[in-house]
Amino acid sequence: MAAAAPSWVDLTLQSLRGEGFRNGGARRAVVDLLGRQECCLTAQEMFDRLRDEGNPVGIASIYRVLELLSEKGFVQRIEVGSGVARYEPAHHAGEHHHHHLVCDRCGKVEAFADEELEAAIHNVEGRTGYRVAGHDVVLRGACGDCR
Amino acid sequence: MAAAAPSWVDLTLQSLRGEGFRNGGARRAVVDLLGRQECCLTAQEMFDRLRDEGNPVGIASIYRVLELLSEKGFVQRIEVGSGVARYEPAHHAGEHHHHHLVCDRCGKVEAFADEELEAAIHNVEGRTGYRVAGHDVVLRGACGDCR
DNA sequence: CCCTAAATGGTAGCGGCTCTCATCTGGCGA
């Protein structure tokens, strides 16, 4: 990856543009917000965050944008057990690829990454008969504060 | 498994009995149904199935039973991305331990198991700072029928 | 057999998400 590697935000917007999608304010706002995020956000969190930033976006638009991004593989949709979906940028190159630790008690979500785990998953994928598009690993338990 | 090993159904009901819980018809029906299942079910599927079998159980009772079983570790709650929770018996001994393949297109859920993957996850667990109670792995993609 | 607390089930309510539709606008053609 050269020095001029485009950011995830730019890459995403440009790719969509290239597929004939227009570049409205709502989509740009959501993509930009996701690009500034280090871990996953819920749709409601995005709604609140954008409103606080003085750039309100309809909740319907947020879901619409997330659906498109998810379908195109730019974001990863994650469900960690509370019945609420979370979303985060999908970094294909493995660069920021990670999984999640969820506290059963307080609901906190943290990230972790592990090479060995990725390798094991990759090995499994080939044997499934599926064309595997992605994977999630969620570890559940009590976090340091709650145990 | 020795000949006298109690089934998951018996073990579950007996354990709850031992903790002072009574043994009502709804709980017995749900545990029995889960015990006959090879993979995960949604609450609604259980409701319909029990009704069809002539043993109707209130949807509220089903959720209550599942919450108790889940809390006590007898069932595993799984979310595979459609916003609906699924439940299946938890086989602690690793015996029937498995994870899930979900078809993005048709929603089909299948099971798979892999030793190497389990080992990798186990290694990660120790480094998290969490007291890890369980884990889920979900592979998403297109199944043989849909690809 | 009785009594009481646990269990049950119908239903209202809540919240996340989706659908619908009227309005707005990015960006291309003229």
Added chain:
DNA sequence: TCGCCAGATGAGAGCCGCTACCATTTAGGG
């Protein structure tokens, strides 16, 4: 640069999974 219009947006109604509530039933010890 201007006008057009398909794609994009947002408000709100509606849907559905799930939970809360409460009146009724029942398991099972005494």
